[in-house]
Amino acid sequence: MRSSNPVFTRRGFSREGGSAGFNAPSQAGGPAVAQGNNPYAAQPGTNPYAQQPGAAPRNPYATPDQQQGEWAPYAAPAGGRMTMDDVVSRTGMTLGLVIIAAVASWITFDGEKSLGIGLVAMLGAFALAMVQAFKRRPVPALILSYAVLEGVFLGIISEYFNTYVDGAVMQAVLGTMAVFFGVLVAYKLRIIRVTARFQRFVIGAAIGFILLMAVNLFAALIGGGDGMGLRSGGLGILFGIIGVVLGACFLALDFKQVEDGIAYGAPKNEAWLAAFGLTLTLVWIYLEMLRLVAILQGGD
Numbered sequence: 001m002r003s004s005n006p007v008f009t010r011r012g013f014s015r016e017g018g019s020a021g022f023n024a025p026s027q028a029g030g031p032a033v034a035q036g037n038n039p040y041a042a043q044p045g046t047n048p049y050a051q052q053p054g055a056a057p058r059n060p061y062a063t064p065d066q067q068q069g070e071w072a073p074y075a076a077p078a079g080g081r082m083t084m085d086d087v088v089s090r091t092g093m094t095l096g097l098v099i100i101a102a103v104a105s106w107i108t109f110d111g112e113k114s115l116g117i118g119l120v121a122m123l124g125a126f127a128l129a130m131v132q133a134f135k136r137r138p139v140p141a142l143i144l145s146y147a148v149l150e151g152v153f154l155g156i157i158s159e160y161f162n163t164y165v166d167g168a169v170m171q172a173v174l175g176t177m178a179v180f181f182g183v184l185v186a187y188k189l190r191i192i193r194v195t196a197r198f199q200r201f202v203i204g205a206a207i208g209f210i211l212l213m214a215v216n217l218f219a220a221l222i223g224g225g226d227g228m229g230l231r232s233g234g235l236g237i238l239f240g241i242i243g244v245v246l247g248a249c250f251l252a253l254d255f256k257q258v259e260d261g262i263a264y265g266a267p268k269n270e271a272w273l274a275a276f277g278l279t280l281t282l283v284w285i286y287l288e289m290l291r292l293v294a295i296l297q298g299g300d
Contacts (some may be wrong), residue, residue: 079268082261086271094147094275095282101151102158111160118156125149129280138272146276150283158290165294172289179244179285183251194256202249209246213239232295240292247285254278 128146186192219227226232254277
């Protein structure tokens with residue numbers, strides 16, 4: 001059975017398949033790639049694009065009139081299949097909007113006096129991200145709107161940190177880039193192997209990390225200061241490193257999504273989902289880097 005959680009299934013993984021949720025169709029529309037020949041192949045029945053045993057494949061993106069309740073002949077998804085160029089261009093658009101909005105808000109707002117505006121932008125970005133995460137298909141307008149609001153928040157919070165820790169933003173940007181390219185190289189060399197067990201561990205660890213940070217924030221709101229002290233001092237450094245490592249692990253999941261989508265014929269509009277996932281992960285890493293730099297330089 002495929003996971004009922006669209007956040008997890010949209011990353012290209014089945015719940016029980018142990019690997020990606022796409023099977024590669026043959027060039028001529030014949031049987032899918034044999035399981036023994038494809039180390040990343042999903043278990044039978046987990047792939048919405050896979051051919052069904054004994055029948056021509058059904059196009060999940062065809063209209064009801066086209067399907068008429070029957071198995072339609074194999075055809076490329078509406079709009080074509082996703083390519084690396086699609087992923088790069090969509091990611092460039094999304095990250096570009098984040099950067100433009102961040103620079104504009106940095107110039108326009110005073111970081112310390114505008115933290116309330118930054119908080120509203122962050123909550124708006126979070127709401128849009130959740131809406132997109134639980135939609136069946138990517139919605140470019142939602143993703144781009146998220147990018148703008150996230151950029152506003154990042155610009156304000158970055159200006160705030162840079163006021164107290166000179167150079168923190170540049171160091172955080174360089175650190176984020178180093179993590180991105182480091183994980184990319186490790187993934188391409190197969191030093192990092194994304195399996196179902198790896199995915200479950202990363203998602204479980206991330207949920208635990210977020211819940212712990214939420215409890216710390218709640219304690220800070222009630223008692224003042226840094227709550228349980230998880231975001232300052234020695235514990236702050238430890239949890240900052242954990243946050244960066246988790247972000248790096250999610251980058252590996254994102255690369256796996258892109259690789260499987262291209263190899264196994266995902267629809268072209270899935271490139272927006274890949275861009276969305278990469279943007280979310282890079283923002284996570286940047287914020288953890290920013291906090292870590294501030295603590296290490298005594299600005300916590």
